[in-house]
Amino acid sequence: MNLWFSCFLFIIVTPAHIVRLYDRFEALDKEKTGHLRPQDFGAINRLAMNPIGDRIIGAFFSPGQETVDFHSFVRILAHFRPADKKHPKDPSMPEPVNSRTSKLKFAFQLYDQDKDGKISRAELLQVLRSMLEMQVTEEQLESIADRTIQEADLDKDDAISFEEFRKSLEKVNIDHKMSIRFLR
């Protein structure tokens, strides 16, 4: 890892974690190509039992890219670092990866698969379908989706934009909900 790389990473994760993440990266990268492909993620058995597992895998890959290198791998995982409450936000610096806004953006992108900046009804339906038990009928599903959009949609365009998304979750403690200990 060159110096620049490690400096960048140091901002978002500490060196000890980087080593562990790299070990993990190498363990996943069975063919030692230095890149991960969707199949490598697919080899993680437990992800298959996660309703949004495939979406999360997709989130690692930037649009159009087939592989993810270590840098991006860590960058995505850095979203889940608990926010640093101690240091005040420096307005001149770019938004840290693990700030509330960035975390919300990550969550938003899980829904918004076509990246048009809005969660359309169809996209919401897809997510709901994957997270609800199979007994739920299409009618019920659509009803839930309709009501969700109704509650959150403020400009009445039948889709949820990022601002509306953020507003609907203002009472939720995102930092707790989207943090993992090892990235502390």
Added chain:
Amino acid sequence: MPALWRSTFVLVMVLLAISRPSLASEDTGNGTENTITTLPIVIWKWEEIHFPYLVALWVLVSWLCKLVFQLNPCLTRVIPESGLLICIGWVLGGIIYGADKVQTFRLQPFTFFFYLLPQIVLDAGYSMPNKLFFGNLGAILVYAVIGTCWNAATLGLALWGCWLGGAMGNIDTGLLQLLLFGSLIAAVDPVAVIAVFEEVHVNEVLYILVFGESLLNDGVTVVLFNVFDAFVSLGGAQIDAVEIIKGIISFFVVAVGGSLVGVVFALLISLLTRCTKNIQIIEPGFIFVLGYLSYLTAEMLSLSAILSCTFCGVCCQKYINANMDERSVSTVRSTMKVFANGSETIIFVFLGISAIDPSIWVWNTAFILLTLLFIFVFRFIGVFLLTWILNQYRLVPLDFIDQLVMGYGGLRGAVAYGLVLLLDENKYKEKKLMISTTLIVVYFTVMLQGITMKPLVTWLKVKRAAVSERTLAEKIQNRTFDHMLVAIEDISGQIGDNYMRDKWNNFEEKWLYWLLMTPIARKSCDPIFNIFHKLNIKDATSYVKEGERRGSLAFVRNESKADVDFNKKFGADFSEMMPYIMTENMGPDHVPVSSILRDSVPSVCLDMHEQDLKMRESEDFDAHHLLQQHLYKGRKQHRHRYSRKHLEVNKDEHEVQEIFQRTMRSRLESFKSAKMGVAPPKKISKHLKKDQPQKVREAYTFSSFPLFSEGDSASGCEAAGGSFPMRAYRGAGIVNPAFMAEMDTMDPMPPMQQIPSWLAEAEVDSSNMVPSQRAQLTLPWTPSNLRRLAPLCLSTHSNDSFLLADSPATQEGISELPPPPPPQDGQGQGTHK
């Protein structure tokens, strides 16, 4: 209810009537030999059997008490069961005392510690949610060790201070005695905590912290009790630094030693259950005997018996549940609950009875009130202090309300009473005062705190259920977050918090499974295999249900009816295939596959229009309610409610099955669309849905090709369990491209011709496949399981009905490719009845 009261009363009277002669006969002494003059037909044999008779009678009476107040549900809602039992104990004690003028029945410490407590602790250990327990072990240990020491020290010192100040009047005690008293009353009691918290249902982290603390603080309590007892014997002058250091060392020895004894016995139990395949009838008994022996062994070595028993249960549960037959497992579980619940009942009843005994009561208002006050205050202070420290290191800090409940939940109970009875009167002149105080404290905590716990929890809105009505978006999002976190932890290899767990899992899988589990059980640890096993069972039960719904299971053997339903449902194509299937696929019982297949079809009615009509009728439906009910719970939230009263059946497997099926299906679709570039996957999915279990296996077969064809199952953690399936699907991986290639080239051809050629491919390749399949066949699996997991390439030579039930499904699915109109996109994943 009056009838029951009456019967209880009668029983007690009988009891007394019986006990009086027994006392009388003991008083008059023995040796009155009866010289008989004629043959007695019936003899009154009370003297010989009175002891077991009384024991059994008391057990019966205690358990009947439970029955009595269950009849009045409003009462149980307000007062916790333990409190009610104590009240009934008072009543009974009053009756006995009134009749005998002396309390003949009391809770003896020996009985309590050796006959009543072990099963409660064993049950607690065996039913402990391990992941939660070990995940929070650090916090639990902090509370148990440091918290209890703090409680004991502060209480003892505060009482000593008050005694010096003269607030208590003239009692003959000293610093050491008060410290001893502090140490035995400081410990949170597991029996009381279980009894009260079980009815309150707080969130699981809070529960596990209080519960774990109550179990693990026994190590500290035992040490402190013995140390101070020894110090009192030695006298104050002899205590110097050496003795204190010895005391500290003894803590480590007692605590760690006790745990080790428990672990050793857990190993013994696991090894034993590995060999008891042929004596399943008595298998459950071993658990109890060895669990009890772990308790006694630790007690014999003067180590912490509760710790030993707890860790015995905690460590062995996984292995014995895997090794033993399912019936044995359920026997063990039920029997443990019976014993534990029964013991708890008896303990509380006798706690009540023992109070009605004027000989033990010495009333010193100041002492008692001060003790109560200090217990309360110092408990809260201790909890807040320790939590503040812990929160620096916890990811999810404990908030104020949780801390309040934790402080309030520091209940004292029978263990303290038992310990105080063990004191030697000669050394402790104020033993009676201590007994009285302990009883008052126990009653106060169990009854008052027990009664007010539920309202307090509700009032403070402790995190149990949602506080305010959350919006739908919030609810969905919360669940998404949970799933997200679980996924990220999995991807990142569960580093950090779970890094150790990962390492432990590797160690466990490599060594412990090999040592402690039968080969069959070892394989079933693979979570995917578990799902398959459960799917098989589900299949079997649904077949039976279907059969019973039709009147009898005779249909299974009825060959002639095989055609009808298929034609109706699937059109002519299938009937052409029927002869092929019928001739080839006779199961081992000569049960025609088609009839079995037919049974699995009707349960799914995918007629969307029928569905629509029904749904339009119910206009008003609560989307919130629906979400609440049907959202998948993430892995973290799996319900680990330890309940003394109910045996929780873990329903999470359904969820995992469904999610797994769906994921595999979507992977299959994406794989197919990538490979073939056609829309058919949607239709296949619709038909694959007809047969849930089969599609899983099939989807797994197909999708395994892109996923597992790369290299070995080298990486330890997630693939270790899956090493078997991966080998299986390497075989499949070789077949599939042939199949896929066929599909590509033969797409315009009628579906029928694809099948034979594909099967022909399988035949050709089967010779290559056979070695790798046989490699796994060495495992002694039951036939149905094995065949289920075997890929399709075995089908031509296998004569297993289940397997062959699968192949027509595939074929029918594929045969459907061109003809039927495509269902709507996305909505094609219809519904199940």
